[in-house]
Amino acid sequence: DTGVSQDPRHKITKRGQNVTFRCDPISEHNRLYWYRQTLGQGPEFLTYFQNEAQLEKSRLLSDRFSAERPKGSFSTLEIQRTEQGDSAMYLCASSLMETQYFGPGTRLLVL
């Protein structure tokens, strides 16, 4: 257990529904990252925050995706109008320096 928690751990939804995931980083960490991992692949960067500021967004993050980190603490990742291609593991990580500590992930299945 790295100290980064994610909720829910699993989510099954129907195509077209909206879903929201939460990440709670290690408390003193000012950087928070979201990655997506599909089966058999390494994680792909989605976005990252330093405190409450979203500093970079991947081109993978379409208009249907939005991430927030109010008050620089926990973060949420929302996917609107889910598609089957959104099925993946969504990983959150936090860091104070270079080493990133990953949470257990939220596995999303879109039917």
Add this chain to the structure above:
Amino acid sequence: KQEVTQIPAALSVPEGENLVLNCSFTDSAIYNLQWFRQDPGKGLTSLLLIQSSQREQTSGRLNASLDKSSGRSTLYIAASQPGDSATYLCAVMYAGGTSYGKLTFGQGTILTVHP
């Protein structure tokens, strides 16, 4: 394009063998390189982080090397054990622009150590 490649994709060895996992990256301008372990259905655990100015890092039975000029890193696991079975991921933090903090991952090497 900044990419990371890992070979082999899968490796199966008997317990006790020493083994090497390989990682290559396309741009030598990096901040650091990290090796992670991922157990099935779980998150990632950081094993070793090598800064761009370093040549190697060691932790227990693990040793990671970095050669920026050739764009390569290796993870050496000594005296492998069945508990080492997992997917090993190499990740690079490329330098420049706004990319600080962003990790670019390889596709991983699935390691199986059989008794």
